[in-house]
Amino acid sequence: MQARCAHPHVLGWDEAIQQGLSRLNSKKIQLRDWQRSVVDSWRDGKDSFVLSSTGSGKSVCYQLPAMISGKTCIVVSPLISLMRDQCEQLVEQGVSACYLGSAQPDKMVHGRAMSGEYLLLYICPETLVKICDSLWRLHHEQGKVCLLAVDEAHCVSKWGHDFRPSYLDLGRAFQQLHDGPRGAIPVMALTATASPPVREDVMKILRLGSSRNGDMFVCLNSFSRPNLCFTVHHTNMDNLQCLEKDLAPYFEYAGDPTLLMKGDNRIVAGIRTLREHTVPRARPISTYVPRMPESNSRGGSIIIYAPTRNLVKLIAMKLRKLGVSAEPFHAGLTKHHLHKVQQDFMRNKCKCIVATVAFGMGINKPDVRLVVHYGWPQGLEQYFQEAGRAGRDGEEAKCALFVDFRGVPSLLPSQCDEERRATLQRGLTAVFLYAVRLNRCRLQQILSRLGDEAAPPCRKCDVCSQGQQPEQQLGKEAATLLREVHGKGGETWDRGTWQEAVSSWHKSCPSRSVSFWRGLARLLLEEGVLEDLHAPASLLLPFGAPRVTEEGTTFLGRWDADQQNTTKMLRPEADMLV
Numbered sequence: 001m002q003a004r005c006a007h008p009h010v011l012g013w014d015e016a017i018q019q020g021l022s023r024l025n026s027k028k029i030q031l032r033d034w035q036r037s038v039v040d041s042w043r044d045g046k047d048s049f050v051l052s053s054t055g056s057g058k059s060v061c062y063q064l065p066a067m068i069s070g071k072t073c074i075v076v077s078p079l080i081s082l083m084r085d086q087c088e089q090l091v092e093q094g095v096s097a098c099y100l101g102s103a104q105p106d107k108m109v110h111g112r113a114m115s116g117e118y119l120l121l122y123i124c125p126e127t128l129v130k131i132c133d134s135l136w137r138l139h140h141e142q143g144k145v146c147l148l149a150v151d152e153a154h155c156v157s158k159w160g161h162d163f164r165p166s167y168l169d170l171g172r173a174f175q176q177l178h179d180g181p182r183g184a185i186p187v188m189a190l191t192a193t194a195s196p197p198v199r200e201d202v203m204k205i206l207r208l209g210s211s212r213n214g215d216m217f218v219c220l221n222s223f224s225r226p227n228l229c230f231t232v233h234h235t236n237m238d239n240l241q242c243l244e245k246d247l248a249p250y251f252e253y254a255g256d257p258t259l260l261m262k263g264d265n266r267i268v269a270g271i272r273t274l275r276e277h278t279v280p281r282a283r284p285i286s287t288y289v290p291r292m293p294e295s296n297s298r299g300g301s302i303i304i305y306a307p308t309r310n311l312v313k314l315i316a317m318k319l320r321k322l323g324v325s326a327e328p329f330h331a332g333l334t335k336h337h338l339h340k341v342q343q344d345f346m347r348n349k350c351k352c353i354v355a356t357v358a359f360g361m362g363i364n365k366p367d368v369r370l371v372v373h374y375g376w377p378q379g380l381e382q383y384f385q386e387a388g389r390a391g392r393d394g395e396e397a398k399c400a401l402f403v404d405f406r407g408v409p410s411l412l413p414s415q416c417d418e419e420r421r422a423t424l425q426r427g428l429t430a431v432f433l434y435a436v437r438l439n440r441c442r443l444q445q446i447l448s449r450l451g452d453e454a455a456p457p458c459r460k461c462d463v464c465s466q467g468q469q470p471e472q473q474l475g476k477e478a479a480t481l482l483r484e485v486h487g488k489g490g491e492t493w494d495r496g497t498w499q500e501a502v503s504s505w506h507k508s509c510p511s512r513s514v515s516f517w518r519g520l521a522r523l524l525l526e527e528g529v530l531e532d533l534h535a536p537a538s539l540l541l542p543f544g545a546p547r548v549t550e551e552g553t554t555f556l557g558r559w560d561a562d563q564q565n566t567t568k569m570l571r572p573e574a575d576m577l578v
């Protein structure tokens, strides 16, 4: 095979990089060491895999090669909206960029792209597969391709949270593009969230390093976001009674103060309402602006995620009635409208977006100061990625998760195979445990899920700042639960068994909620006084076929003999406290 890319210019390499940065309009940027290593490995014709946190500067790694070589970088991207935004931003910076696919309104763009007119060519995997022959000619006949970049590369893996089946075809399509007189094109896969199995899978599917006998560059940066402060709050999701009380601390009045002095009843009532949760009459938008609750400093933007379109509409409507400039964003709105909302958000005309997960990937707004999730996210990796839209400027930002601990996360797609369903189910369990656990820093919990066990506590999240829950004597409750399990002798528990058991326990311990018992069962399993012969059928059930262990039997014997002097000291988790 021949050399993989033309050597950039006759300039020295440092000079070539500086010139590339100035073409990107990023003259002032000093490449970080890891960015430099990634670009160096492209110069050497190597494939690379780049794992680095959201907002850390991955895009520059694939944009620079195009600026330096003057050839097209083909960027595979999962979403039209994402491609469009990135192109718009680049064009504003004076860089020639385009996206291809059915959403491209200008029919001339395709032809121009196929003659190498654009330095950055964004494309979704389906379109890339379709036009593979033209891209082959662009590279092998015209010599005008410098790099194949796969952005959001975790979408390639079935083990990843955002898996797209169409990404699986990329390996074969890339192979087709590599085979020809000019040899292989370097491939760069980039992601901000990928656990070790996902990384392996991505490298295998994209066949990274295959054309250089496995020689490739792997850049694994920490994906930690120490500027983010994570908190979890219990809320009552029935009828959204708590919505205003939950969100009020994040907004402050920013209207004309003279109105207040004159005692404008509507506005005074509005402020009171925001604090006391009743709905006032409509008034002009922007009476309230986002603020950071602790610092009281105004400014920045807010993203509020909700799991369903209905909830998105409701939250946006309530906020607007209260005077907040909030816009709903979900896939049921027209593309044109969504585009406008996104632009208004980027230009600070709209300070708060209330969205389903349709909004977010690739949103590059540096000053998002708060991301609220109102309702369970779809998994822990998804949560981290969505929350990671906050604080991209490196300044402090908050990520608040509001959930109802009486329920559990359950959002699974209706159509997916068993293997995929099991992966997504594990993600739901992970986000549930993240929310209930009060014994480990929130950020550490997330990073550990992504394979980083060495991160220090963040010292900011609610767990770090509030410290451990005090231990409680839960001997009576533990004995009640263990005795019931013992009585059932290892049989499988279904929803009926569980409900029956909980209502009988309610008689002896009336103050304990269903979620308390679910949490206690979890703690007893972890303590080793219970074991489970198979996994529960749903997150609503604490166990599948539980059995009391030898240790548990000893505890029960002691409890029955001497309740006064037998203790079971446990630290309750969040769902046990509601």
Ligand SMILES: Nc1ncnc2c1ncn2[C@@H]1O[C@H](COP(=O)(O)OP(=O)(O)OP(=O)(O)O)[C@@H](O)[C@H]1O
Pocket: 026, 029, 030, 031, 032, 035, 052, 053, 054, 055, 056, 057, 058, 059, 060, 191, 192, 362, 363, 364, 392
């Ligand atoms: N070396 C650098 N020094 C300072 N700023 C940088 C540097 N590299 C990139 N940036 C800036 O950081 C911001 C985020 O960069 P970028 O969009 O490339 O992040 P990303 O890692 O691709 O994020 P995401 O995972 O969300 O797509 C941009 O405004 C970019 O100009």
